[in-house]
Amino acid sequence: MAPTGEPILEADGLVKHYPLTRGVLFKKQIGAVKAVDGVDFTLGRGETLGIVGESGCGKSTVAKLLCSLERPTAGSIRFKGEDITRLSGRALKAVRRNIQMVFQDPYTSLNPRMTVGDIVGEPYEIHPEAAPKGDRRRRVRELLDVVGLDPEYVNRYPHQFSGGQRQRIGIARGLALRPEVIVADEPVSALDVSVQAQVINLLVRLQSEFDLSYVFIAHDLSIVRHISDRVGVMYLGRIVEIGGDAEIYDHPTHPYTQALLSAVPVPDPAARERRERIILTGDVPSPTNIPSGCRFRTRCWKAQRRCAEEVPVLAVPAAFRDTSGPAAHASACHFAEEILPAGRSAPGAVPPEGARGNGNGPG
Amino acid sequence: MLLDVRNLRVDFRTRDGVAHAVNGVSYHVDAGETLAVLGESGSGKSVTAQAVMGILDTPPGRISGGQILFRGQDLLKLKGEERRRIRGAGMAMIFQDALSALNPVMTVGDQLGEMFVVHRGMSRKDARAKAVELMDRVRIPAAAQRVRDHPHQFSGGMRQRIMIAMALALEPALVIADEPTTALDVTVQAQVMDLLAELQREYRMGLILITHDLGVVADVADRIVVMYAGRIVESAPVHDIYRAPAHPYTRGLLDSVPRLDLKGRQLSAIRGLPPNLVRIPPGCSFHPRCPLAQDVCRTDEPPLYEVSDGRGSACHFWRECLHGADR
Structure with a gap:
C-alpha cells in the first residue's frame, strides 16, 4: 500500500x-x-x-x-x-x-x-x-x-x-x-x-x-x-516489512513480524488455548556484529543456506506483485511468498554461534 | 490455603502527610494457583506484596493492621530470624528490574549458590554445582561457563531467567512475581512467561503475578484481583472478568485497550487521574472518575459485594455495571 x-x-x-x-x-x-x-x-x-x-x-x-x-x-x-x-x-x-x-x-x-x-x-x-x-x-x-x-x-x-x-x-x-x-x-x-x-x-x-x-x-x-x-x-x-496496518497485522509475510504479533498477549482469556504462539529462540544479535545475509536468520525457523548468503531486499514478493490482496506489501524475506509460517506449531530454530548478544544497543 | 492476606493496611509517612497505600486488602492463593493482581501505579499492588514478603521499608512504611497467614501462621507475629527462614525457602520474589535486583559485583553463580550455602548449609563447591543445574533448568545456554559471568554480561531476558532461577532455587511454595516481564520486549516476554508457567506447573507453586498488563493476565491467571487506591475493587475468576466486568474501573481499563473493531474511533479513556493517596476521596475512591457515580458513592464506602460464587465487586451499582447499563 x-x-x-x-x-x-x-x-x-x-x-x-x-x-x-x-x-x-x-x-x-x-x-x-x-x-x-x-x-x-x-x-x-x-x-x-x-x-x-x-x-x-x-x-x-x-x-x-x-x-x-x-x-x-x-x-x-x-x-x-x-x-x-x-x-x-x-x-x-x-x-x-x-x-x-x-x-x-x-x-x-x-x-x-x-x-x-x-x-x-x-x-x-x-x-x-x-x-x-x-x-x-x-x-x-x-x-x-x-x-x-x-x-x-x-x-x-x-x-x-x-x-x-x-x-x-x-x-x-x-x-x-x-x-x-x-x-x-x-x-x-x-x-x-x-x-x-x-x-x-x-x-x-x-x-x-x-x-x-x-x-x-x-x-x-x-x-x-x-x-x-x-x-x-x-x-x-x-525495516523488514512495511505496509498498511491491516496488511501488516492480518497478513504479515515476514517471519519476524509473524513472531512479534504472535507474542503479544491478548486481553482475552478465552483465546488462550486457541492461540498458536511462535516463541523465538535466543536474543537479538549485537548491532556491532550483524549476521550476514538476512539479519533475522539467526532466530528464524525458516532460515536456509540462501538466507546467510543473500541479503533480502525490501520489496513486494513477486507472486503478489500483480495482486491487490493484503499480501501485496513490501517484505524483506526470501520466503515471503509462503504466507502461513511453515513451522508455526514447531518453531525449532537453533541459534547458531554469534547469535548471543545482549540486545541492549541504542534503542 | 497457602497464603491468606486478611484486611491488610499499610501507611507511609510522607512530607505531605500519611499516605494510605493499602487500605484493607484481603486475598488468598492456593498451591498450584496463579492469582493476578492488576492495578496501575499507586494502586498498592506492589506494597501489598512487599508486606507479604517482609521486605517493606519501615519506616517510612508501617503495617497498621491485618494478618498475613502463610500456611496458617501469621507472618506479622514472627520474629526477624523466623521470618528470614521463610523468605527464600517458603516464599520468594521475582522483581521487575533484574539488573538492579542482582548484585553487580558478584558472579551469578555465587549469587545463586549463596541461597544453598545460607539456607541449606552446603559447601561452596556443591552450591556452585547446584547453580549450574538451576541455570540449565531455566534454559540459559552454556550454563557451566556462564555461571562465572556477572549480571551485566547477560541480556535482559537472560537476567530475568537468572532471577527466576534464584526465586525457585529452594523450591518455595509461593512465588510473587512483581511485573516480571514489564522491562522486556514482547518476544522475550513470551519466552519468560512460558518458562515461568512451566516451572509453576512442575513445582505446583502458588504464584502471585503483579502486573498492569491486561494481556499478560489473560494469558496465565486463574483468578484476578483488581486494585485501585489501595483497595480491591473487583475479584473474580479470569474468564468472568473479561467477559463482563462488575466494576466500572475494571470496565474502564478493559475499554481503554485499543481493539481491532474500534480502530479510528476514540478510545474510551477513563477520565481524570488516580487519587493522591494522602487524600483518598471519601466513599468509593473511584467516584470522581466513575460514569455510574451517584450521591451514595460520595458518602458510603462500598463493601466487596458478592456478585456470584467466588466473585466480588466493590461497587454499589455492580448490577448495572455487569449488565452494561452505562453503555
Whole structure:
C-alpha cells in the first residue's frame, strides 16, 4: 500500500553508524554500532506512519535523524522534496521548525527548573519569527487549552503534574511552532493504561485539527495499530516489512513480524488455548556484529543456506506483485511468498554461534 | 490455603502527610494457583506484596493492621530470624528490574549458590554445582561457563531467567512475581512467561503475578484481583472478568485497550487521574472518575459485594455495571 497524499517526508537509504574506538590519544576505529543500517520509507501528508520494533532495533535513532538531532552516516531525508541532511545554519533551523519531536519520558524531557509557561514558550525564544513577543503568553495559554490543561497552570512547575499531564505539556511544546510533522518516540509507554488512552485520543484529535503528519514510534503493537495508517516493522537497524496496518497485522509475510504479533498477549482469556504462539529462540544479535545475509536468520525457523548468503531486499514478493490482496506489501524475506509460517506449531530454530548478544544497543 | 492476606493496611509517612497505600486488602492463593493482581501505579499492588514478603521499608512504611497467614501462621507475629527462614525457602520474589535486583559485583553463580550455602548449609563447591543445574533448568545456554559471568554480561531476558532461577532455587511454595516481564520486549516476554508457567506447573507453586498488563493476565491467571487506591475493587475468576466486568474501573481499563473493531474511533479513556493517596476521596475512591457515580458513592464506602460464587465487586451499582447499563 502506497502512502496516501503527497509525500512530506522521505527517508532514503538512511544509515547511522556509531564508531567504536580503542585508545585514548590515537583513537583507532575498531568497529561500529550499526544502529540504523539502511532505512527507506515515505510519509504522506496527514498520514500516520507507525514504526514498531524491540529495544535496540534503531527506531529511536531513526527519530533523532528525522528531527536533525543526529546526522546520518549515509542516505538522505527529504522534507517536501528537499534533502535536509545537508543543510546547516539558517536553513537547517527553518526545517527544524517544521519537524518537532515528542519524547518518551515526560519526567526527564521537561526542565524541572522552568515553569510550564516557559517550557511551552521556549520554542518561540529559539524561533522568534514564529510569534511576536507580546503575543507569546497568549499563545502558550492557548496551547495548554488545546492539549486539555488548565491555562491557569502556566506558572506551575513540572513536578506538580502527573505523568499524563506532563506528556500533554511535552505535546504542547511540540505544537508551539505549528510544525507539519511530529515525530513521537514512545509517547505513551511511560504512562498508566487508563491515561494512555487519553493521550492517544489527544494525538488523534490534534492530527485532524492541525493537519499534522505523524511518525509514531512504539513497541506496543496494539497502540500502533490503533493510531497508524501504515506500519513499518524494524529489526536490527532495518525495516523488514512495511505496509498498511491491516496488511501488516492480518497478513504479515515476514517471519519476524509473524513472531512479534504472535507474542503479544491478548486481553482475552478465552483465546488462550486457541492461540498458536511462535516463541523465538535466543536474543537479538549485537548491532556491532550483524549476521550476514538476512539479519533475522539467526532466530528464524525458516532460515536456509540462501538466507546467510543473500541479503533480502525490501520489496513486494513477486507472486503478489500483480495482486491487490493484503499480501501485496513490501517484505524483506526470501520466503515471503509462503504466507502461513511453515513451522508455526514447531518453531525449532537453533541459534547458531554469534547469535548471543545482549540486545541492549541504542534503542 | 497457602497464603491468606486478611484486611491488610499499610501507611507511609510522607512530607505531605500519611499516605494510605493499602487500605484493607484481603486475598488468598492456593498451591498450584496463579492469582493476578492488576492495578496501575499507586494502586498498592506492589506494597501489598512487599508486606507479604517482609521486605517493606519501615519506616517510612508501617503495617497498621491485618494478618498475613502463610500456611496458617501469621507472618506479622514472627520474629526477624523466623521470618528470614521463610523468605527464600517458603516464599520468594521475582522483581521487575533484574539488573538492579542482582548484585553487580558478584558472579551469578555465587549469587545463586549463596541461597544453598545460607539456607541449606552446603559447601561452596556443591552450591556452585547446584547453580549450574538451576541455570540449565531455566534454559540459559552454556550454563557451566556462564555461571562465572556477572549480571551485566547477560541480556535482559537472560537476567530475568537468572532471577527466576534464584526465586525457585529452594523450591518455595509461593512465588510473587512483581511485573516480571514489564522491562522486556514482547518476544522475550513470551519466552519468560512460558518458562515461568512451566516451572509453576512442575513445582505446583502458588504464584502471585503483579502486573498492569491486561494481556499478560489473560494469558496465565486463574483468578484476578483488581486494585485501585489501595483497595480491591473487583475479584473474580479470569474468564468472568473479561467477559463482563462488575466494576466500572475494571470496565474502564478493559475499554481503554485499543481493539481491532474500534480502530479510528476514540478510545474510551477513563477520565481524570488516580487519587493522591494522602487524600483518598471519601466513599468509593473511584467516584470522581466513575460514569455510574451517584450521591451514595460520595458518602458510603462500598463493601466487596458478592456478585456470584467466588466473585466480588466493590461497587454499589455492580448490577448495572455487569449488565452494561452505562453503555
